Amino acid sequence: MPWIPRGLRDGIVTTRYPRRPDGYGEGFRGRVVVHPGGDGDLRAGSIAEACPTDAISIDAGQFCLDRGRCIMCGRCVELYPEVFEFEPDFETSAIGRDRLVVPDREEDDASVARTRSELARRVKALRRSVHIRHLDAGSDGAEEWEVAALTNPVYDVQRLGIYFTASPKHADLLLVTGVGAAGMLRSLQHTFEVMPEPKVVIAAGADAISGGLIGHGYAARGGIAESVPVDVYVPGSPPTPFGLLHGILLAVGLLPEARRPSTPPASNARRSVRPGTAVPGPSTPEDPPTEAGP
Numbered sequence: 263m264p265w266i267p268r269g270l271r272d273g274i275v276t277t278r279y280p281r282r283p284d285g286y287g288e289g290f291r292g293r294v295v296v297h298p299g300g301d302g303d304l305r306a307g308s309i310a311e312a313c314p315t316d317a318i319s320i321d322a323g324q325f326c327l328d329r330g331r332c333i334m335c336g337r338c339v340e341l342y343p344e345v346f347e348f349e350p351d352f353e354t355s356a357i358g359r360d361r362l363v364v365p366d367r368e369e370d371d372a373s374v375a376r377t378r379s380e381l382a383r384r385v386k387a388l389r390r391s392v393h394i395r396h397l398d399a400g401s402d403g404a405e406e407w408e409v410a411a412l413t414n415p416v417y418d419v420q421r422l423g424i425y426f427t428a429s430p431k432h433a434d435l436l437l438v439t440g441v442g443a444a445g446m447l448r449s450l451q452h453t454f455e456v457m458p459e460p461k462v463v464i465a466a467g468a469d470a471i472s473g474g475l476i477g478h479g480y481a482a483r484g485g486i487a488e489s490v491p492v493d494v495y496v497p498g499s500p501p502t503p504f505g506l507l508h509g510i511l512l513a514v515g516l517l518p519e520a521r522r523p524s525t526p527p528a529s530n531a532r533r534s535v536r537p538g539t540a541v542p543g544p545s546t547p548e549d550p551p552t553e554a555g556p
């Protein structure tokens with residue numbers, strides 16, 4: 263019975279997140295941040311062209327980054343480390359597509375506040391337990407590994423009253439992965455239609471948000487937002503289990519949306535993740551999650 267000494271040796275591995283900050287999340291590539299400046303106009307065009315998904319653009323002489331398109335390939339960070347940097351955060355989900363675009367605009371805040379309060383009113387009844395129907399709408403399989411990890415002993419989402427269900431008729435939350443493949447759109451819409459009210463939709467991963475590398479074409483619709491109304495966006499390719507968990511808790515109104523820095527503070531420089539590098543040290547989130555749990 264080797265599991266007895268192994269259990270005694272490892273102790274409790276289950277995360278306490280969201281009740282307590284968690285050190286596991288610190289080693290993940292969370293998001294790309296844009297430093298102001300760089301070496302200016304001469305290379306601006308080539309920096310934007312380096313991105314395989316057109317996530318980087320230039321607006322009024324300023325770099326814009328669409329995290330909904332970013333597949334976290336690290337190309338911009340490797341080529342232009344003075345401009346782009348990985349930040350090790352996992353609370354990157356957002357209510358409203360515009361929230362994934364940096365730098366943020368002030369007018370977005372009012373519209374996000376409206377969307378957020380409408381969502382909060384809708385999900386009031388979902389506080390005690392949540393049933394999720396996961397639907398693969400043309401994924402490459404990467405997101406599915408992360409979704410499956412949510413039920414392992416480390417994340418153990420059942421402890422929060424979160425369950426997966428095979429039937430959309432029993433589901434409160436539709437978790438969609440994949441690019442929105444043309445052959446899956448009817449199934450996606452039908453799944454959404456038969457779910458009872460109130461219901462919430464999460465687009466999980468860059469593919470579901472924007473189509474990722476595939477984008478918009480005859481075989482895919484550039485994400486799922488044209489087919490079903492998306493409430494919460496979880497960026498990443500794939501998003502980590504912590505990222506998914508943050509999106510789920512955000513969708514059902516149990517967490518505040520993490521503050522969104524458009525440029526990294528100087529103190530973050532040493533915490534950033536280089537490709538293939540884990541960052542040690544305790545978690546120090548800027549917006550600690552609420553103590554309330556489902």
Ligand code: SF4
Nearest residue numbers: 313332333335336338
């Ligand atoms: S890390 Fe994201 S923004 Fe940078 S090149 Fe890759 S996809 Fe583009």
